[in-house]
């Protein structure tokens with residue numbers, strides 16, 4: 001299946017049970033425990049990551065904390 | 071007050087722009103911008119806002135100039151080592167442009183002082199280096215209805231978004247709560263390429279100027295990320311979050327508070 005990750009079309013193995021939670025692990029996303037996830041333009045609740053499915057054609061954005069400025 | 075001959079010459083490249091003109095330049099000269107943090111981001115922000123003729127620039131930072139700052143904090147020079155950053159910044163601003171009135175605040179922003187501080191300005195620019203300050207600035211600006219520019223950098227990557235409280239996505243819409251202390255490295259722990267704050271800070275200064283002029287399309291409702299290694303800019307649309315703890319449908323934050331548990335190494339010198 002193909003999903004768009006941070007603006008880039010990405011081919012992933014077929015997996016009907018893929019959730020935001022499993023996708024974060026699968027891609028080994030940095031700041032996995034804190035990263036904000038936007039799915040098709042909507043920010044997702046962290047509490048629901050394990051139950052929110054990611055389907056073919058979805059667009060996912062990972063938004064990372066950047067605390068610097070110094 | 072009309073522009074003087076020397077102001078007409080100084081700002082001629084602005085005045086010739088139809089989006090600015092004499093009127094827009096007057097607006098800038100009558101504007102007040104508060105820059106919080108006189109470090110990597112604050113340096114280009116202050117230099118460009120000074121050159122642009124922002125009439126009043128406030129600058130808040132409790133820190134003094136350190137040798138390790140000079141790789142990126144271009145408003146501070148080698149002879150400034152040991153000097154309070156706000157004084158060093160004020161000297162450069164006034165040398166660039168005597169039209170600018172500078173107000174210095176040699177202190178960290180806190181729940182106790184931030185509301186009063188931002189109330190005196192038209193626009194606020196976040197150039198701070200820690201999450202406690204970034205969340206505090208967001209909360210204060212949202213509660214006060216004060217537009218501001220957020221900026222964050224780390225290593226080779228930066229992000230910035232302009233927040234129009236009540237109208238556009240705020241920092242807590244994206245990040246409802248701060249990360250646990252030490253979960254995300256700081257620049258002093260993980261490093262930062264010296265030109266990175268130059269890019270992000272210059273964008274933040276651009277947003278301040280556009281806001282004051284009322285021209286163009288602000289970086290509101292979308293976050294710009296910049297990756298210097300890939301040399302890529304991305305612009306991600308982010309809608310307001312109905313569950314945002316401060317600007318959502320049922321806000322739980324109704325006043326500013328300090329995130330004391332979040333203070334990072336940079337704050338250890340706090341008086």
Ligand SMILES: [Zn+2]
Nearest residue numbers: 240243314317
């Ligand atoms: Zn919000």
